[in-house]
Amino acid sequence: MSASLPLRLTCLIVGCALAVALPDFAGAVDSVNPVPDPPTAQSRSAPKSTTKSSKKKKPAKKNDKKSEQQFLDGYRAAHALIYQNHDFAAGISRLKSLGHDDNPDVANLIGYSSRKLGRYDDAKLWYERALAADPKHARTWSYYGMWQVEQGDLEKALAFLAKVESLCGRQCREYTELKDVIEGTGIY
Secondary structure, three states: OOOOOOHHHHHHHHOOOOOOOOOHHHHHHOOOOOOOOOOOHHHHOOOOOOOOOOOOOOOOOHHHHHHHHHHHHHHHHHHHHHHOOOOHHHHHHHHHHOOOOOOHHHHHHHHHHHHHOOOHHHHHHHHHHHHHHOOOOHHHHHHHHHHHHHOOOHHHHHHHHHHHHHHHOOOOHHHHHHHHHHHOOOOO
């Protein structure tokens, strides 16, 4: 495997497990993956029509690569603002400035930050937006379950816990964190 390939791409090609050491203060609220999938040209543009075109696809432009890198850098900066500095309002502003609200990681993190600021209606809207973009986004189901606990709806939180279990099992972080919150032994 070429040493010039990024680690993430290398792992996707050959398959590997990555362990991320998180600082103690990150605790139960830190995201497992601070880097979302980069936006694609298709996710940034309007949906394509269903009629076939005789035109050939053009290769990716340098601007697309630069734009993806800008997105990733911006996301990492917002992630640090939220999880390390606990500056939720600045994190939300940074995430919204990325212009990729349709990315489930972005929408989920805006929902999480809104919840931490006590903006429960906003949090619900962003969690639902994240799930509309990716119905199998376990981190969003987990955070939305924590939102349900805060709203006093344990029945719904348990349903979300079952959904998380169906997505990643009982050993995944999203499951154990939500389970602990439901049982009152975890923080959120």
